[in-house]
Amino acid sequence: MNYRISFPADFKNIPPLRDLVVHAARLQGFSEHQAEQLRSVVDELCNNAIEFGSQPTSEVILELHVNENAVKIACHDQGHGNKLKAEDILSQLNKTPDPNDKRGRGVRVIVKSFVDELSVSDNPHGGITVTAIMKKK
């Protein structure tokens, strides 16, 4: 199953996408445990794309590839937010979050712990793409 969904950069659009990835993973025989982990993964990736890579008029693109072996989630933003490049994001991902900070646990801790592969790349026309792959266990 492959999906490519473009949606306005509004957090209200994310809950149905969480449900979609969980449903798709279940259909391919992923455990409930992994399906719920994927709910967090897609949520955190989309939240960051909106908060850090978008303005209210921006679009975010979510690509979802699900088969019986793995789920691949790629989240593309347009770079209208803080203009960070992939190398900036990668260096942030390698820092340990401050336990007293309210933020910084999403992709850096939760997503990194739940997935098998995580990569960040610059988009040709601005923005970044964060790609996460979870293999079926």
Add this chain to the structure above:
Amino acid sequence: MSTISLTFSELQVDPGKGKTMLAIFNGQLDETNIEGEAQKFYQMLEIEKPKNCVFDFTGLVYLNSKSIGYIADWQGKVAGGGGKLIIFGVQKNIFDILDVVGLTKIIDLVEHVDEAKEAL
């Protein structure tokens, strides 16, 4: 917008344990609602001035990283006043998230409200 309900009531505990507020969460805590719910919690702390807080997570089916940040902050505020924050009824997926960020090391998680009262 995700649905969330957060209600507060005083939990009857041994008087020696101090005023304890019960917060019942039902639904999903995410980017669409956490800011509003967090303000409700801070207001409750301001008005009720409890020593301890007990969270009922039985009906909480999802929470995101920003919500976890707020829970860590609430825990710090309650502990800073000499009290405890205890959570009961945590579903498996919620436990996984709390555990991976290390919150299970600083917050007591128990199964039932009676155990929460004992742990205060």
